[in-house]
Amino acid sequence: MNIKKQFKEGLITNNPVLVQQIGMCATMAITTTLFNGIGMGLSVLIILTCCNVVISAIRKIIPDEIRLAIFVVVIATFVTIVDLLLQAFVPALSEALGVFIPLIVVNCIIIGRAEAFCQKMPIGPSFFDGVFQGLGYTCVLIIMCVVRELLGAGRFGGGLIDVANGFRLTLDGTGGGIQIFPETYGASILSLPFGGFLTLGCLMAVMQYALKKSAKKKEAAEKAAAEIEKEVEE
Amino acid sequence: MLSSIITISLGAILINNFIFSQFLGCCPFLGCSNKVDTAVGMGLAVVFVMGLASAICWVINEYILVALGLEFLQTLAFILVIAALVQFVEMFLKKSVPSLYSALGIYLPLITTNCAVLGVVLLNVQNKYNFIESLVYGVTGGLGFMLAIVLFASVRERVEFADYPECFQGFAICLVSAALVALAFMGFSGMSIPV
Numbered sequence: 001m002n003i004k005k006q007f008k009e010g011l012i013t014n015n016p017v018l019v020q021q022i023g024m025c026a027t028m029a030i031t032t033t034l035f036n037g038i039g040m041g042l043s044v045l046i047i048l049t050c051c052n053v054v055i056s057a058i059r060k061i062i063p064d065e066i067r068l069a070i071f072v073v074v075i076a077t078f079v080t081i082v083d084l085l086l087q088a089f090v091p092a093l094s095e096a097l098g099v100f101i102p103l104i105v106v107n108c109i110i111i112g113r114a115e116a117f118c119q120k121m122p123i124g125p126s127f128f129d130g131v132f133q134g135l136g137y138t139c140v141l142i143i144m145c146v147v148r149e150l151l152g153a154g155r156f157g158g159g160l161i162d163v164a165n166g167f168r169l170t171l172d173g174t175g176g177g178i179q180i181f182p183e184t185y186g187a188s189i190l191s192l193p194f195g196g197f198l199t200l201g202c203l204m205a206v207m208q209y210a211l212k213k214s215a216k217k218k219e220a221a222e223k224a225a226a227e228i229e230k231e232v233e234e
Numbered sequence: 235m236l237s238s239i240i241t242i243s244l245g246a247i248l249i250n251n252f253i254f255s256q257f258l259g260c261c262p263f264l265g266c267s268n269k270v271d272t273a274v275g276m277g278l279a280v281v282f283v284m285g286l287a288s289a290i291c292w293v294i295n296e297y298i299l300v301a302l303g304l305e306f307l308q309t310l311a312f313i314l315v316i317a318a319l320v321q322f323v324e325m326f327l328k329k330s331v332p333s334l335y336s337a338l339g340i341y342l343p344l345i346t347t348n349c350a351v352l353g354v355v356l357l358n359v360q361n362k363y364n365f366i367e368s369l370v371y372g373v374t375g376g377l378g379f380m381l382a383i384v385l386f387a388s389v390r391e392r393v394e395f396a397d398y399p400e401c402f403q404g405f406a407i408c409l410v411s412a413a414l415v416a417l418a419f420m421g422f423s424g425m426s427i428p429v
């Protein structure tokens with residue numbers, strides 16, 4: 001299990017949201033501005049990495065029957081830490097994400113990775129698994145945010161980029177973002193729940209299309225190689 | 235009192251439906267909506283657990299966490315209570331109502347990771363509901379979940395036979411049809427109840 005393969009798995013071939021299809025609640029709920037998306041993605045990345053390392057470190061002393069309870073306690077501990085840190089240092093984000101920060105506890109990605117990966121793997125690979133799966137999750141959130149914000153309100157980087165006071169990044173959630181076309185022309189329905197379901201559905205379809213196409217290409221290449229080999233033999 | 239209960243119930247079932255406007259509990263919503271029968275079973279289990287969890291967590295929050303000044307442990311305490319509760323409900327049903335137990339099957343243990351359950355408990359605290367209001371919000375939130383999942387299961391049974399692009403197979407077409415059901419539920423969002 002090398003790092004490069006893990007990187008590709010986390011981001012593309014085994015992406016938590018688009019391929020494993022877990023952890024969708026928050027993905028659809030909070031992707032209305034880029035600020036929320038990046039904040040949520042990074043929180044999950046940090047929690048996932050910490051949980052992976054800890055669970056992998058104690059995997060040999062966990063009794064099998066109560067492992068889920070122990071996983072949940074470890075996860076809830078890290079979620080509480082991140083929740084309190086956000087409340088203290090980035091209150092705007094904590095307010096915008098609201099109940100979805102404590103709800104990371106029941107996000108299937110984290111318990112799923114613990115169950116499927118860290119339980120059997122040493123600390124090193126578990127750490128990278130956490131980072132790359134977290135990155136894959138963050139990427140999906142960013143794509144969703146960009147699409148929904150652009151088509152819904154004609155904006156890019158709402159809450160994060162402050163254009164009015166010079167071109168700078170803000171962390172207090174007041175940045176207006178870059179207005180690409182006037183807000184009244186946007187399909188504001190995309191920033192409502194309907195848009196969350198629709199955007200994720202379409203994104204998933206695109207992913208399936210791409211994966212299928214690359215699989216077909218690979219198959220064709222293998223077939224061609226086999227034919228060449230056959231001809232050479234003859 | 236009565237008016238606040240009506241407001242909470244209508245809000246939880248229709249206006250702020252847990253799935254279609256708050257996105258809580260989407261995983262079991264998409265996972266268990268293949269057939270109307272399983273959807274009804276899942277819905278019933280969720281109503282039961284959400285009501286019970288709201289009541290128990292309210293008591294624990296009020297008399298243990300707040301009394302001792304340990305509010306920062308809420309997330310940890312609530313998830314443990316829910317996990318234990320689900321386990322107890324499972325044992326109780328297995329012993330005394332085996333027919334319901336076998337009907338619910340695998341869905342019972344899965345409820346622990348349903349974010350609607352933890353969500354309703356956290357929202358009870360956030361909205362500062364009293365005991366009765368928490369209980370009502372839990373039960374009606376569960377009913378809203380059940381309404382959504384049963385409606386969606388019947389939509390999905392039709393979608394099975396529809397002719398859609400190949401790449402939309404599986405969850406993708408489910409999400410798109412869920413979007414359309416959510417669109418229908420948006421009609422309730424203009425409703426407001428005079429208190």
